[in-house]
Amino acid sequence: MSLAAESVDIRLGGRAVLTDVTLALEPGRFVGLVGPNGAGKTTLLRTLAGLVPPRRGRVILDGTPLLDLSRDARAKRIAVLFQGAGAGWPMRVRDLVALGRLPHRRAFGGLDASDHAAIARAMARTDTAHFAERLEPTLSSGERMRVLLARALAVEAAWLLADEPITALDPAHQLDAMTLLRRVALAGTGVVAILHDLALAARFCDRIVVLGAGRLVDDGDPDILTDRRLAETFGITVRRGVAPDGTPYILPWHRSDPPPEDIDAALPQRS
Template identity: 70%
Template sequence: MSLGLQDALVTLDGRTILSDMGLTVRPGRFVGLVGPNGAGKTTLLRVLAGLITPARGRVDLDGRPLAGLAREERARRIAALFQGGGVGWPMTVREIVALGRLPHRRAFASLAEVDEIAVARAMARTDIAHLADRTEPTLSSGERMRALLARALAVEAPWLLVDEPVTALDPAHQLDAMALLRSVSRDGTGVVAVLHDLTLAARFCDRLVVLAGGRLIADGTPEEALTDVLLARVFGVKAERGWASDGTRYILPWARSGAQTEERDDVTTTG
């Protein structure tokens, strides 16, 4: 099983957003898309979700063109959460999460037992069961993000694509969300997330894909991808590195390097 694209070109409003883009992801891995603002991370995620069609290249899901799949099948296979993806009217949290089961149900059909179980499981995993009867306008931004993440989890799709899943979350819930995504990947789901926090990305992701200027700059384990040279050239920062008390290695962006450039030629692919 795999989800990927090769040699893709994406243009929007006459501008090249992604070029020469190749990426393949597999189940059971937590992949982080990182890079400076405007690097093309969210666009790449939308391409993988089938929401944007490349001008050149195509997205394949398990060896089949994603564009050739029926919309219902695509929705069952790929769950996605993007920024700004609210619901727009005062639904309860339980109703919001239940929207994730729509790809598995006939139009206007009631929730089956298997749907109820999936909804309850998703709310429990995101720690929002106590919010089940609250309506969307009464939620904080962090609670809303967790409800939307639960909606994506309720699909129980083989692939989960999430855009900035820790945005608006407090530190404790950021850690919970990242641990949850890693746990979901360990259960066999392929997880791809756009992330800005390099410390969290390096700690929880199996693989980091670094983008800059619409191109792939590095692809590998966190240690392979986030080298001191790359951090200076792509992000313009210096980092402190060390070992936490539990034996986990960490990286912490600490100061500006003064050397940031939009690196387009020195592409490193390591995994």
């Protein structure tokens, strides 16, 4: 089930946020959406989900204009995970994850066996089953993000769109989440995630889409994150290396524009 943006323009508050963005996405791939703050990443994700109508252009889902589909039809096919998208009132974790099954349920209908199975799978995959009875306000920010990811996975949609899914997680759970998202993609779901950690994006994603000032400036495999691209788009220089297993990695090191002050001299000296 393909998902594509065709010549999309978005204006919010009279300001151009996205300009002429064309992007074709395929299922079964983990796409990292990267770019500096204010580049339009979240707006693009919301547009792909059908939550922001384009001023010009359109989004196509499997050959059909997305906005021609009902809200329920879109919700069954596209699961979303946005920052701050909690329940708004105290709920048990299990009940919060169960909200992911709403698009599949009849009005006022209860959960059936397939719903319970999907909820259990999502909680097992996100390591949240052991606090299923806790209330959302008692969760740490990292635990809460994992629960929201479980809710999105419980939809079992063809597409998963995630806005900064690892930002609140500790390093171990960041690795777990990136591994999980990659496995979800390998199982056939299309995954698009906004990421700020360029090292993890380059390591785990099949494809990198770079936005800058509301425009698509690069698109391809992780090798597009060249020194020149990182300097022009993010204003940084990086250190590069190769892990023992042969995987290359990058580490943001300095601002490249404007030239930094003597950062190394300001850092604590190690003996």
